[in-house]
Amino acid sequence: xxxxxxxxxxxxxxxxxxxxxxxxxxxxxxxxxxxxxxxxxxxxxxxxxxxxxxxxxxxxxxxxxxxxxxxxxxxxxxxxxxxxxxxxxxxxxxxxxxxxxxxxxxxxxxxxxxxxxxxxxxxxxxxxxxxxxxxxxxxxxxxxxxxxxxxxxxxxxxxxxxxxxxxxxxxxxxxxxxxxxxxxxxxxxxxxxxxxxxxxxxxxxxxxxxxxxxxxxxxxxxxxxxxxxxxxxxxxxxxxxxxxxxxxxx
Amino acid sequence: xxxxxxxxxxxxxxxxxxxxxxxxxxxxxxxxxxxxxxxxxxxxxxxxxxxxxxxxxxxxxxxxxxxxxxxxxxxxxxxxxxxxxxxxxxxxxxxxxxxxxxxxxxxxxxxxxxxxxxxxxxxxxxxxxxxxxxxxxxxxxxxxxxxxxxxxxxxxxxxxxxxxxxxxxxxxxxxxxxxxxxxxxxxxxxxxxxxxxxxxxxxxxxxxxxxxxxxxxxxxxxxxxxxxxxxxxxxxxxxxxxxxxxxxxx
Numbered sequence: 001x002x003x004x005x006x007x008x009x010x011x012x013x014x015x016x017x018x019x020x021x022x023x024x025x026x027x028x029x030x031x032x033x034x035x036x037x038x039x040x041x042x043x044x045x046x047x048x049x050x051x052x053x054x055x056x057x058x059x060x061x062x063x064x065x066x067x068x069x070x071x072x073x074x075x076x077x078x079x080x081x082x083x084x085x086x087x088x089x090x091x092x093x094x095x096x097x098x099x100x101x102x103x104x105x106x107x108x109x110x111x112x113x114x115x116x117x118x119x120x121x122x123x124x125x126x127x128x129x130x131x132x133x134x135x136x137x138x139x140x141x142x143x144x145x146x147x148x149x150x151x152x153x154x155x156x157x158x159x160x161x162x163x164x165x166x167x168x169x170x171x172x173x174x175x176x177x178x179x180x181x182x183x184x185x186x187x188x189x190x191x192x193x194x195x196x197x198x199x200x201x202x203x204x205x206x207x208x209x210x211x212x213x214x215x216x217x218x219x220x221x222x223x224x225x226x227x228x229x230x231x232x233x234x235x236x237x238x239x240x241x242x243x244x245x246x247x248x249x250x
Numbered sequence: 251x252x253x254x255x256x257x258x259x260x261x262x263x264x265x266x267x268x269x270x271x272x273x274x275x276x277x278x279x280x281x282x283x284x285x286x287x288x289x290x291x292x293x294x295x296x297x298x299x300x301x302x303x304x305x306x307x308x309x310x311x312x313x314x315x316x317x318x319x320x321x322x323x324x325x326x327x328x329x330x331x332x333x334x335x336x337x338x339x340x341x342x343x344x345x346x347x348x349x350x351x352x353x354x355x356x357x358x359x360x361x362x363x364x365x366x367x368x369x370x371x372x373x374x375x376x377x378x379x380x381x382x383x384x385x386x387x388x389x390x391x392x393x394x395x396x397x398x399x400x401x402x403x404x405x406x407x408x409x410x411x412x413x414x415x416x417x418x419x420x421x422x423x424x425x426x427x428x429x430x431x432x433x434x435x436x437x438x439x440x441x442x443x444x445x446x447x448x449x450x451x452x453x454x455x456x457x458x459x460x461x462x463x464x465x466x467x468x469x470x471x472x473x474x475x476x477x478x479x480x481x482x483x484x485x486x487x488x489x490x491x492x493x494x495x496x497x498x499x500x
Contacts, residue, residue: 015454016471020283028275054294
């Protein structure tokens with residue numbers, strides 16, 4: 001049997017605006033899809049408030065259990081931006097001016113515009129490695145296996161590209177989707193038997209309602225293309241036996 | 251000083267499809283906004299995979315720390331729907347056919363259509379209280395302070411209405427937003443001072459980029475309208491002093 005090297009990650013979404021429902025989180029799927037390609041599987045996401053004690057506790061809870069931890073949010077200039085101070089506390093490091101970040105920000109802004117609020121964004125845990133920000137200057141940072149990114153999705157997205165070399169993943173996780181014109185209960189038993197004979201493949205079943213019609217997406221995920229192909233054949237077998245229509249335009 | 255009765259909730263999003271990035275979670279904001287109106291504050295969200303051990307552990311971790319716990323996902327007919335079995339285990343209850351649920355589903359489907367897969371949806375933890383489903387028959391259920399709801403947002407939404415009487419919240423949480431044509435660093439210091447003199451009010455600052463222009467939303471949240479008004483006046487004071495434009499059409 002193939003030895004499985006699982007590289008896992010946790011995402012911590014920091015921000016009252018997500019918990020209150022005001023803002024819809026989109027960073028989870030952004031980071032997850034990017035990590036899939038690098039062979040890293042997200043195994044948990046936590047959404048937590050802007051409270052130092054909670055941030056410190058959550059980081060320390062997840063960083064030992066995951067190869068990588070990604071935080072989003074709380075690295076701007078205002079009073080509710082406390083991620084850098086909290087990460088410093090979690091790792092028992094000084095929270096101090098990062099000279100490199102200070103230089104980057106100083107040259108990013110026009111003379112006279114690098115005010116007190118903006119200078120706050122140059123503070124990181126001592127000796128943190130910076131994550132460059134091609135969009136808006138203010139860098140993120142890395143401490144051990146914890147990567148701290150901003151909350152604004154467009155800025156976050158622009159920063160992921162430069163991070164590729166920091167991540168050592170396993171094989172990319174391949175996802176294969178089969179869309180069927182059926183309902184879940186019709187295929188439940190057959191699908192269970194495919195899952196039971198392929199325990200190390202992740203098989204999910206998701207009902208959908210589109211253009212006035214019900215359907216089910218079966219999603220097969222693994223790092224191993226052969227295993228995906230095997231599961232696919234077995235699924236196609238019962239789909240054909242049950243005369244279920246396959247939806248192709250998707 | 252007014253005694254603060256805080257009613258808190260946790261949301262547990264169960265589903266590999268959210269962790270893989272395939273599906274964008276929208277249930278968090280749906281449930282949070284609904285709970286705000288009932289005076290319940292969401293203090294944490296966990297997104298976890300379809301793994302029994304993880305579901306059991308997570309439920310037992312959060313149910314003691316929160317007045318209410320809401321789970322979404324995993325109550326359908328397929329092999330990856332293991333929420334009811336997992337909740338049974340978490341509470342050390344039998345996982346068994348719920349007679350009321352069986353009756354509801356039996357009469358929902360046409361004769362002959364209530365097959366094995368669908369019968370699975372009648373299984374709940376012993377003596378669970380049902381949450382009726384006006385959209386698609388299959389009920390959710392309540393065990394103590396844990397409310398188990400489906401993952402499909404439209405179905406979930408249709409079930410929340412009937413739950414109102416099950417929730418005893420505090421005062422509704424009022425949210426007041428001020429949109430400004432400025433950048434965060436410009437107001438950071440003044441806003442910090444408003445926050446420092448109003449520690450029990452939640453003040454958030456969120457940059458946005460809309461129609462080619464930068465702006466900042468300041469969000470003030472509390473159960474107490476007077477406190478919101480006080481903060482609002484203090485914010486308006488510095489906004490006026492700094493000659494910052496207020497964006498009204500929002």
